[in-house]
C-alpha cells in the first residue's frame with residue numbers, strides 16, 4: 001500500500017488545508033444559513049450534527065476521495081465477510097457477525113459462524129433467565145443476589161459501561177460488580193459486600209491467561225471455598241466466558257458452565273459475545289438482544305449507505321481531518337448523560353488499542369500522526385473541571401457531545417438544564433467571544449477604560465473549536481448498541497486511512513513480560529536483575545520501605 005502522504009488524494013487535501021485551516025466557523029455558518037441542514041445525518045436511531053466542524057463541502061469531497069483511494073469500501077466488505085484482515089494474528093474480524101439475525105449465514109473456514117453465535121446466545125438466554133427468575137440457585141438453595149464479573153480490558157470495560165448505561169432496565173434483585181484491577185483493593189472492596197451463598201462469579205477472559213484476571217479469580221475461588229467449604233459447590237457459583245476450554249477446566253469450572261466465543265472476536269469488540277453475559281443477566285436477554293439489534297442496524301447502515309451519507313465514515317473522516325490537518329492530538333468525549341459515565345473509558349480502549357500504532361500493515365513507519373488521545377467525562381461535570389482548557393487553552397481539542405433528547409426520569413427541569421448546557425457548550429466552542437464582544441460586555445458592566453484594557457485579554461474566547469453532536473431519543477438498548485457500533489466502525493475507517501492493523505495490540509506485551517520478572521524479584525523468588533538505576537532503586541524501596 002503506498003504511503004499516505006504520497007497519495008494524490010492526500011496531497012490534494014494537504015493543499016486544501018493550507019487555506020481551510022484559517023477558516024472561522026462563525027464565517028462558515030454566516031456564509032451558509034442552511035449549514036445545519038446540509039451537515040447532519042440520521043441512521044439507526046442516531047442523529048449526527050457535524051456542522052460545527054472546520055470544513056466545507058469541498059473538504060468532504062476530498063476526504064471521500066482519499067477514502068476511495070484507500071479502498072475503504074473493499075476493506076469494509078472484507079471485514080464484514082470474514083477475511084483475515086488481522087494479518088499479524090492471521091484472524092478474521094467478525095464482531096459484526098455476533099449481531100447478525102438468526103437465519104443469516106456467514107461462513108468462515110466452511111463453518112456457519114452465525115449458527116455458532118446463536119447457539120451460545122441460546123445458552124446465555126437459558127442461563128440469564130434462570131438466574132433472573134430464581135431457578136438457578138446457590139449451593140444452599142438461595143437465589144443469586146450479586147453477580148461479580150472478573151475480567152480486564154475488553155472483558156470488563158464493555159459490560160461495565162453497558163450495565164451502567166442500561167441501569168434503568170436492571171433486575172431489582174441483582175447487584176452487578178466488576179473487578180478488574182490486580183490491585184487487591186479492588187477485589188477486597190467487592191468481597192466485603194458479598195454473601196458467598198448468593199453470589200455468582202463470572203470469570204471473563206478471552207485467553208484465560210491474563211495475569212490480573214487469573215489472580216482475581218483465584219482469590220475469589222479461595223475466598224469462596226474458605227467461606228463455604230467445598231470445591232464441589234463452585235459449580236453453582238462460578239461460570240466462565242472464554243475461548244480457552246482447557247484452562248477453564250483446569251481452573252475448576254465445569255465446561256457446562258462455560259460460555260465460549262471465538263478468536264475472531266477482538267477483546268475490545270467483545271461485549272456482543274458471551275462477554276456480554278453480565279449485561280444479559282442485568283437487563284435480561286430480551287434487552288440484550290435489542291442491544292445487538294441496534295448495533296446490527298448500524299452495521300447495515302455502514303455496509304450499505306453511500307460513503308458520503310455514511311455516519312461512521314463521516315465521523316472517521318472528520319476525526320482524521322482534525323488529526324492530520326488541524327493538528328488535534330486529542331479528542332474529548334463528552335456524554336451529557338450520567339449513565340454514559342464509563343463510555344469515555346470504554347472508547348479509550350476501543351480507539352487507542354486499535355489505532356495507537358506507528359507502523360503500517362507492511363511494517364513501514366506511518367508517515368503522519370495516528371490515533372489521537374481519547375479522554376473525557378460526563379457533562380456537566382467536565383464543564384467545571386477541564387472545559388476551561390478546551391475554551392481558552394493553547395491546544396485545539398475537538399469534542400464529541402452525546403445526549404439523549406429524553407431522560408429516563410421524570411425530573412424534566414434537570415433534563416432541560418442538561419440539554420441547554422450541552423448545546424450551549426457546542427455553541428460557545430464554535431463562536432467563542434471576540435475582543436469587541438468582550439469589550440462591549442465589560443463596558444456595559446460599567447468598568448472604566450483602564451479596567452477594561454486590563455481584563456480584556458482574559459475575557460476573549462478564540463472559539464473555532466470543532467465539535468460533533470450525537471443525539472438519540474432515549475438511551476435505550478438499541479440506541480446504545482448503535483452508538484457503540486458507530487464508534488467501532490469509525491475506528492475501523494481511520495485504521496484503513498492510516499493503513500494500520502486496528503485489530504492487534506502488541507504494544508501491551510512488553511510491560512507484561514517485565515512485570516513478571518519484577519514480581520518474582522519482589523516476592524524473593526528471583527535474584528534482583530540488573531535493571532537501570534531507577535528500576536533497581538524502586539525495587540529496593542518496595543522490599544525495604546522508604547528510607
Ligand code: F6P
Pocket residue numbers: 152153154155204205206207208209210213267268353505508
Ligand atoms: O492486554 C490487553 C488485552 O489483551 C486486551 O486486548 C484485552 O481486552 C484484555 O487484555 C483482556 O484479555 P483477556 O480477555 O484475554 O483476559
